[in-house]
Amino acid sequence: MSGTFLGMPSLPVFGIGNLHEHEPFPKAARRELGNPQLRANLGHATRTIRDKRLAVVSELPDWEELREAGRAIKESVMTRLPELLEEFEANFTARGGTIHWARDAGEANSIVAALIRDQGATEVVKVKSMATQEIGLNEYLEEQGIAAYETDLAELIVQLDHDKPSHILVPAIHKNRSQVRDIFLREMEGVDPELTNEPARLAAAARAHLRRKFLSAKVAVSGANFALADSGTLAVVESEGNGRMCLTLPETLITVMGVEKLLPGWEDLEVFMQLLPRSSTGERMNPYTSLWTGVTPDDGPQNVHLVLLDNGRSAALADEMGRSALHCIRCSACMNVCPVYERTGGHAYGSTYPGPIGAILSPLLTGITAEENNSLPYASSLCGACYDACPVKINIPDILVHLRGEDVDSKRGKNRRKRAMPSQMDVGMKAASWALSSGKNLGLVEKALPLGRLAAGPDRKITKLPGIAAGWTQSRDIPAPPGQSFRQWWNKEHRAARPDAAPAAGTDAAGTDAPGPGSAGTEENP
Amino acid sequence: MNARADILDRIRSALRDAPAVPEVPRDYRRSSGLGGEELIELLTDRLLDYKANVFIEEAAAVPQRLAALLEGTGRYAVPHGLAESLFAEADAHDGGSGRRVTDAPGQRLSVEELDGIDAVVTGSAVAVAETGTIILDAAPDQGRRVISLVPDRHICIVRAGEITAILPEALRRLDGTRPQTWISGPSATSDIELERVEGVHGPRTLDVVIVRG
Numbered sequence: 001m002s003g004t005f006l007g008m009p010s011l012p013v014f015g016i017g018n019l020h021e022h023e024p025f026p027k028a029a030r031r032e033l034g035n036p037q038l039r040a041n042l043g044h045a046t047r048t049i050r051d052k053r054l055a056v057v058s059e060l061p062d063w064e065e066l067r068e069a070g071r072a073i074k075e076s077v078m079t080r081l082p083e084l085l086e087e088f089e090a091n092f093t094a095r096g097g098t099i100h101w102a103r104d105a106g107e108a109n110s111i112v113a114a115l116i117r118d119q120g121a122t123e124v125v126k127v128k129s130m131a132t133q134e135i136g137l138n139e140y141l142e143e144q145g146i147a148a149y150e151t152d153l154a155e156l157i158v159q160l161d162h163d164k165p166s167h168i169l170v171p172a173i174h175k176n177r178s179q180v181r182d183i184f185l186r187e188m189e190g191v192d193p194e195l196t197n198e199p200a201r202l203a204a205a206a207r208a209h210l211r212r213k214f215l216s217a218k219v220a221v222s223g224a225n226f227a228l229a230d231s232g233t234l235a236v237v238e239s240e241g242n243g244r245m246c247l248t249l250p251e252t253l254i255t256v257m258g259v260e261k262l263l264p265g266w267e268d269l270e271v272f273m274q275l276l277p278r279s280s281t282g283e284r285m286n287p288y289t290s291l292w293t294g295v296t297p298d299d300g301p302q303n304v305h306l307v308l309l310d311n312g313r314s315a316a317l318a319d320e321m322g323r324s325a326l327h328c329i330r331c332s333a334c335m336n337v338c339p340v341y342e343r344t345g346g347h348a349y350g351s352t353y354p355g356p357i358g359a360i361l362s363p364l365l366t367g368i369t370a371e372e373n374n375s376l377p378y379a380s381s382l383c384g385a386c387y388d389a390c391p392v393k394i395n396i397p398d399i400l401v402h403l404r405g406e407d408v409d410s411k412r413g414k415n416r417r418k419r420a421m422p423s424q425m426d427v428g429m430k431a432a433s434w435a436l437s438s439g440k441n442l443g444l445v446e447k448a449l450p451l452g453r454l455a456a457g458p459d460r461k462i463t464k465l466p467g468i469a470a471g472w473t474q475s476r477d478i479p480a481p482p483g484q485s486f487r488q489w490w491n492k493e494h495r496a497a498r499p500d501a502a503p504a505a506g507t508d509a510a511g512t513d514a515p516g517p518g519s520a521g522t523e524e525n526p
Numbered sequence: 527m528n529a530r531a532d533i534l535d536r537i538r539s540a541l542r543d544a545p546a547v548p549e550v551p552r553d554y555r556r557s558s559g560l561g562g563e564e565l566i567e568l569l570t571d572r573l574l575d576y577k578a579n580v581f582i583e584e585a586a587a588v589p590q591r592l593a594a595l596l597e598g599t600g601r602y603a604v605p606h607g608l609a610e611s612l613f614a615e616a617d618a619h620d621g622g623s624g625r626r627v628t629d630a631p632g633q634r635l636s637v638e639e640l641d642g643i644d645a646v647v648t649g650s651a652v653a654v655a656e657t658g659t660i661i662l663d664a665a666p667d668q669g670r671r672v673i674s675l676v677p678d679r680h681i682c683i684v685r686a687g688e689i690t691a692i693l694p695e696a697l698r699r700l701d702g703t704r705p706q707t708w709i710s711g712p713s714a715t716s717d718i719e720l721e722r723v724e725g726v727h728g729p730r731t732l733d734v735v736i737v738r739g
């Protein structure tokens with residue numbers, strides 16, 4: 001299909017997966033701020049990388065010209081996205097690759113699992129990919145009986161520790177060397193018990209641990225940094241060589257990539273390969289970049305697949321003010337310069353995409369009314385450091401303000417999209433405001449608490465919720481609500497003991513202490 | 527509707543405001559005035575910064591350099607397109623070509639074989655002095671991607687004529703559809719406290735022989 005769109009304009013379809021906060025940002029931030037080790041690790045790491053970035057950026061006399069070219073190329077890609085996708089598809093296919101289209105996380109996951117099963121494989125090696133993290137691929141594969149081994153050192157640390165990444169470039173930025181050693185000693189089979197905390201020794205331990213896996217893997221799963229429409233070429237930028245291993249050794253290669261990663265052609269790569277390494281690791285060039293175009297006979301994987309992922313990208317594109325968030329090349333410069341990120345770390349943002357870019361991208365992909373993501377646009381002091389650092393000049397502060405407006409409008413019911421169809425969030429908010437408006441109403445809601453326990457299994461965990469909450473429970477369990485609320489407990493324990501106690505009514509505010517967006521001191525400059 | 531049609535429709539619908547396609551200003555440097563010795567010097571400086579080892583040689587001295595570098599290593603792999611004469615000196619030391627294994631069409635080295643090999647010697651397609659980058663494009667003197675990956679030491683020959691100053695100049699000399707590996711120093715990680723450590727999964731030692739003339 002090609003040509004102009006003639007049908008009825010459709011309502012945007014938002015993304016699902018690991019794109020949501022688990023709790024409002026101010027609350028998560030407050031907890032993370034209470035962890036001094038985390039703050040020390042983060043402070044050291046972001047300072048180091050900021051200095052390195054500044055040094056290598058100031059070396060280039062044409063940095064601003066490169067940024068401007070990068071911005072314009074990305075903008076032109078977005079305006080021509082349908083035709084570029086079709087052009088890419090034709091070229092990739094002509095060279096022996098197979099393209100799959102996935103509307104959302106669920107579709108992408110089942111496509112990947114089916115491709116792995118076709119090979120009779122029960123394990124895959126993976127090279128760091130934001131897209132597969134966004135769709136919760138590892139969790140899904142595990143359910144399907146397929147083990148996915150992360151091979152990037154930081155991802156390996158995080159995976160071994162059953163933790164979550166906290167930075168898009170250095171996912172284990174919140175761990176220091178001694179913590180890493182302890183994780184290796186605890187979780188890595190056959191590791192030398194004398195292992196020290198020297199980074200070189202730790203890297204050597206990871207090399208030994210993964211070597212066999214690389215040499216025997218039949219299937220690899222990767223992301224991609226860039227895709228060139230005019231040739232069907234894909235690019236992966238990395239440091240350790242784990243990417244090269246995954247992209248070269250296995251017979252089958254499955255790449256998952258968001259539709260926005262396209263570039264028109266070869267001559268655009270020269271712009272982005274100057275912008276990306278200097279902005280991300282603060283190096284003149286990253287140690288390794290691999291490019292492949294479909295299948296090369298006799299060299300590398302002979303069974304090559306690409307899953308093109310929407311998962312809310314088309315919805316983000318529909319937001320005229322916000323669509324430039326899709327220009328992001330995931331360099332992470334914005335988080336390294338962000339005063340809020342430096343203190344809270346990545347976990348406070350909940351989503352796969354943390355920091356300033358996450359604060360705009362996550363709600364754009366999921367919709368501003370989705371779950372808790374409406375507090376993300378407030379996770380900023382609007383100081384503008386992210387805009388200055390961004391290699392493709394995404395005006396993050398402007399989009400933050402725009403999304404705050406959307407959020408306020410949606411709560412007032414002004415937003416066109418939301419007025420057409422009240423979202424579950426709107427309904428939920430209405431219910432909450434009714435419940436909290438008086439103690440009597442709240443008491444009625446509390447009577448329904450045992451219903452929540454029915455939704456939970458015997459292990460007292462709710463593992464699947466319908467509707468908008470589905471994304472939330474997809475990769476995590478939430479504890480079932482208690483059999484009685486704090487208010488009920490208080491009344492039983494205290495009022496009952498006081499014969500003169502008034503019946504349960506009134507305006508006590510138990511359970512209403514969750515702060516509203518922006519109320520936790522994240523608004524002012526440090 | 528199938529997923530493809532659906533996604534393309536959603537994207538077209540998202541663009542119904544018909545945003546204008548912007549001009550792309552390419553005012554960045556696309557060529558440089560550098561040449562000859564300046565390029566060799568700059569490339570050397572950048573490679574040393576990445577902790578690669580650099581040797582600058584006249585063409586006639588390359589076999590001797592290779593023999594010296596290979597001294598003490600076990601077996602080493604070479605792609606079939608690399609001139610045999612480069613190894614005359616090493617072979618003389620060995621009393622034959624016993625340590626050398628060639629990866630050739632129809633005679634491919636398996637991954638297991640490569641895992642048992644200590645080093646690989648390859649040529650290169652083009653280099654970028656400013657960023658210290660050497661680009662391999664799987665031509666016959668560079669071989670399949672896997673041979674320069676699995677052995678722990680990569681000895682890479684860069685002819686002076688291949689060196690460009692900046693990335694746009696280098697990419698103009700390449701065909702984007704060939705499988706490419708861009709190499710800027712030995713494998714490294716900065717994942718632990720952002721301290722750069724050389725040597726993770728790729729070759730932990732990178733020796734670069736720059737050939738003058």
Ligand code: SF4
Nearest residue numbers: 328329331332334390
């Ligand atoms: S928004 Fe800009 S600075 Fe932030 S990760 Fe994306 S490209 Fe980098």
